[in-house]
Amino acid sequence: MAIRDLTTSQARRPFQRRRKTCPFSGPNAPKIDYKDVRLLQRYVSERGKIVPSRITAVSALKQRELAQAIKRARFIGIMPYAVN
Amino acid sequence: MALYEHIFLARQDVSAQQVEELTTALTEILTNNGGKVTKNEYWGVKTLSYRIRKNRKAHYSLLNIDAPHTAVAEMERQMRINEDILRFLTIRVDELEEGPSAMMQKRDRDDRDGDRGGRPDRGDRFGGERRPRRF
Numbered sequence: 372m373a374i375r376d377l378t379t380s381q382a383r384r385p386f387q388r389r390r391k392t393c394p395f396s397g398p399n400a401p402k403i404d405y406k407d408v409r410l411l412q413r414y415v416s417e418r419g420k421i422v423p424s425r426i427t428a429v430s431a432l433k434q435r436e437l438a439q440a441i442k443r444a445r446f447i448g449i450m451p452y453a454v455n
Numbered sequence: 456m457a458l459y460e461h462i463f464l465a466r467q468d469v470s471a472q473q474v475e476e477l478t479t480a481l482t483e484i485l486t487n488n489g490g491k492v493t494k495n496e497y498w499g500v501k502t503l504s505y506r507i508r509k510n511r512k513a514h515y516s517l518l519n520i521d522a523p524h525t526a527v528a529e530m531e532r533q534m535r536i537n538e539d540i541l542r543f544l545t546i547r548v549d550e551l552e553e554g555p556s557a558m559m560q561k562r563d564r565d566d567r568d569g570d571r572g573g574r575p576d577r578g579d580r581f582g583g584e585r586r587p588r589r590f
Contacts, residue, residue: 405546406462406517407557447462447544448513449558451504 391428395437403436405443408450415441419454456490458551459520459527463534463543467500467512474514477539481518484530490522493551498558507541517558519551 395403401410414422414429414437421441424434444450463481465474474497482492498515507513520527527545534540 404557410557443544443546445504447515447542448464448503448505448507449501 393428393430393433395433396430403433403440405440405447406449407440408444411437411441411444411450415450417454419451456521456523457527458548459522459545460548460551461518461520461527461543461545463516463518464503464507464513464541465516466539466541467510467514469514469539471497471499471514473539474516477537478516478518481530481534484533485520485522485526488522488526488529490520490526492518493521494519496556496559510541513541515558517556520545521551 394400401407404410414427416422421438424431429437441450445452465477469477478495478497482495485492494517496517498517500512501515502512503510531543531545534543
């Protein structure tokens, strides 16, 4: 974290991406709801797998909540377990 | 009394009216056991993501329930007996949602989605089964 902050303060190097923040933290963040398929859809891959938080930058706490919501949505048939 | 969100799926070849009757029957079970239903939403026939008991579609209904556990347990027991009910999910919540749920307000959400930034960038890069860690 600290290292990345330093690099961004210098002349912006190419291929150095800005640190992403958790999309569920901070003001007007969406509420994780298992009924909200449109929201959950962004956090599963094309195959229907849950995307790891290191790619989506969701915080650990919210990722657990999100995973729970996706699993609930799968159970009631509004999201797939697997897409072939 | 505890608060619950309850979703149930009814077989697709059952009519919408029968689903409504089913909901009233369930509501009755709850009220007879000292509970009440604060919201009743019918989502209509939706396509399932995968087949459930050979069905490709199902009627979805959502109930917001304020009832003691025994009432909910009794309702669930009867639902298990009923063959028209494919599946149900009861979740205990700290507070019940007011107004239409996310499923009902999907239409208006479409235009709002644009300014929210959309999907997280690079989320689409996760595609392979086994790929080296990126960072």
